Amino acid sequence: MLLPAAAQAVVVDSLQVTQDGDRYRVAMKVQLDASADAAYAVFADYQNLPRINAAVKQAQILPETTSPEVSRLYTQLRMCFSFFCKTLDQVQDMRRMPETPGGRLSAKVISERSDLLYGQADWRLSDGKTATQSLLEFNAELEPKFWIPPLIGPWIMQRKLRQEAIQTSEGIERLAHESVAHAAP
Numbered sequence: 619m620l621l622p623a624a625a626q627a628v629v630v631d632s633l634q635v636t637q638d639g640d641r642y643r644v645a646m647k648v649q650l651d652a653s654a655d656a657a658y659a660v661f662a663d664y665q666n667l668p669r670i671n672a673a674v675k676q677a678q679i680l681p682e683t684t685s686p687e688v689s690r691l692y693t694q695l696r697m698c699f700s701f702f703c704k705t706l707d708q709v710q711d712m713r714r715m716p717e718t719p720g721g722r723l724s725a726k727v728i729s730e731r732s733d734l735l736y737g738q739a740d741w742r743l744s745d746g747k748t749a750t751q752s753l754l755e756f757n758a759e760l761e762p763k764f765w766i767p768p769l770i771g772p773w774i775m776q777r778k779l780r781q782e783a784i785q786t787s788e789g790i791e792r793l794a795h796e797s798v799a800h801a802a803p
Contacts, residue, residue: 664679679691
């Protein structure tokens, strides 16, 4: 009874984390066991972010949001890198681009209001191999403002970015399943 009713079916097709100087790049393709429309609906609702990934402690649309497509979003994340934990504040402009099926989200970090010198991320949810599956493509480039020790830091940062990318994928899938279950009569 303590085990989940169904195992998550996230399948990582590819996941690369690379470093160039102080910048990190993530490129990931993941198969989700949820339709593209359901996964996009869950992920495009920014209030779901803390439920998608436990590292997100707060997600709030800021009042300076000026259009339905672009929201200025504040997020607070609690990240632990081995024995070192840090709270990260981010302000980013999030753009929604619905498609049929699924959609795209794009984030651009406002560096002067964030713990990142640079940040750009793109997500695309599209049809998967079947009607009840979707493909999540994620690409990001990040440059933190905080110091990362040169010898052990890059390895820890790469490992953490991989872990967070997979956890986010699993969270989207889980919430998409929950939303479909709640919508069923």
